[in-house]
Amino acid sequence: MREVEAGVQRGRANPSIRTKFQTVALLAREERTRVRTATTLSESQRAEQLKRLDGIGTILAKTAALDSSLLSLLAEDAEVSDAAKDLRRDMLIAAGIELPDEPETPVEENPAPTAAARQVVPQSVISRRLADPFLAPQFETVERRTPPPRRLASWELIGPLLSSFERASSGSAACMDLPDPIPVSVPDGKQLMRHQAELVAAAADGHRTFLLADEPGLGKTAQALLAAQAANAYPLLVVVPSVVKSNWAREAAMWTPQHKSTVIQGDGDTIDGFADIVIVNYEVLDRHVGWLGDLGFRGMVLDEAHFIKNKSSQRSQHVLQLSERIRSRTTRPLLMALTGTPLINDIEDFRAIWQYLGWIDEKKPRPELLHALEETGLTPLDPGFFPAARSRVIEMGIVRRRKVEVAADIPARRIADLRVELDDEAGRSIRAAERELVQRLVSRYEQALETRGSGATDGIDHDLVRRIAAREREESAKTEENVFAMMRRIGQAKAGLAADYTAQLAHSVGKVVFFAKHVDVMDVAEKTFEKRGIRYSSIRGNQTPSARQKSIDAFVNDPDVAVVVCSLSAAGVGVNLQVASDMVLAELSWTDAEQTQAIDRVHRIGQEEPVTAWRIIASRTIDTKIVELIDSKAGLAARALDGSDEEIVESADVQVETLVALLTDALSS
Incomplete structure (x- = not known):
């Protein structure tokens, strides 16, 4: 806060200062809520901490008075920038606090001088643009197809397409037909397994979009690098989580050593603008999305593609923007989405990945998929539509192999x-907190029945149970006694x-x-x-x-x-x-x-x-x-991708489901 105060006094409320100002305000509010509700603090401790927070609030107010534009950042409905979210997360992690839903973000080797989002263009990239005439857009004539009939034009198709994977027939795996392997040139000492060579052969045959969903551990990185080589998809953009940037550079050097790779760190001052493979992590895309979209990439690989499942997030928007830009400049670019776990919670997790691959847009299938659906002669009202639609989507490029099928030599x-017993003081405290939670849930349930005034019901009202659980989850989110906090306490005790x-x-x-x-x-x-x-x-x-x-x-x-x-x-x-x-x-x-x-x-x-x-x-x-x-x-991916007849459990917040189970058990006993 003192850094912010000094910066504003010097008349320099730049983006970095504004980010720090908003982050301090967010953390101060959260800490005030925590201090007020904490049961472990004495009244004197609570008063002392609230006094310190009041001091922070005073500095915030005085600083905002010097630059009135900062006042908008204090509004309850103010939009929180991605830079502020990142800084807040980093500060909490530095304080020894971890967030429930956000992965830890490794420190950059060459961190940017400011956490604020800003566009940059590395000098080596400017040099490449001036020196390399082959990066111009490809305007070759695209294969012309007879326009599809308009039979499905008025149908809402995205929902039925997603549903088709939930209704998968037993035993029908989600994997496109792949050609027989072809000889692939790999460095000495390296050897491809058959399933890897099949995908490379598909790329060599001209297939250009892949959702490579092989189970983890089946060598997706090597497949992607060699597919790019087979498709001559250079320059190639590879977007990855920050923790695996170095690993991708090492793998590229091992599998395709003749194609130099470069890793973007921070503002990209150290990158080689003439490299064939450009590796960037999701967290710094905001700084580089401009020049990356204009460089002339002929291919793009998205590693851990489930990272973009939230389409409203900044990282997802940047990825979709880049893939759209690449398609607009290059005829049939190679686009690959790699993830061993494409479905985390819901079949909707497919939506952003399909859009990245160019199979759908915001509202409808794109022409290639729509043409394939038209060829079925079916509509969503026809019984055979769902298996047929699922098959057409798979042939767009879904590749899913399980270890048991393609790597039998991998041991089981x-x-x-x-199970361990927590018999110490921590264990007793945890069980006491759980009993209080259950009692609170039961009390709310009984009060709701009394308020309803329609008399006793036969058995348990499961709809009411779910509403009570959802309410508890929402109201306890800002306190220390929520399900997530309990799980953390259990982890500490174990x-x-x-x-x-x-x-x-x-x-x-x-x-x-x-x-x-x-x-x-x-x-x-x-x-x-x-x-x-x-x-x-x-x-x-x-x-x-x-x-x-x-x-x-x-x-x-x-x-x-x-x-x-x-x-x-x-x-x-x-x-x-x-x-x-x-x-x-x-x-x-x-x-x-x-x-x-x-x-x-x-x-x-x-x-x-x-x-x-x-x-x-x-x-x-x-x-x-x-x-x-x-x-x-675990049944979701099994049914959608592997054709299992295992029942899909409805996707819901696990914390809510836990509360539902606790309340249901208490009412049943």
């Missing part, structure tokens, strides 16, 4: 639940037990991967390993890419490093830890997809031992409810 994996079990495994089986969701759980584990004399490395979100890679290399290559302590959000993607075959999940994830991603850091091509993931579950707590809900949601 199993998830083993290890941390020592999970670390002890990991230490036992390390002594008996060798290298072990330890996954946790929160920094404080990782801290407890590392202290435990130090006391036990066990050497470990650590993968966290606040590491630079070079430090992260050093930690990975230490675990993989040093026989004395027995454990790697990993953050679920920072190490859940783009990391190869197959040197181990045992892992410990100290905390539960909120999604099956996140859990699967973590396990597949170990269970992947090259693994020679059966893999066991040990989930540490706290008995007699909501931990047991959460694990049941997470496991039940």
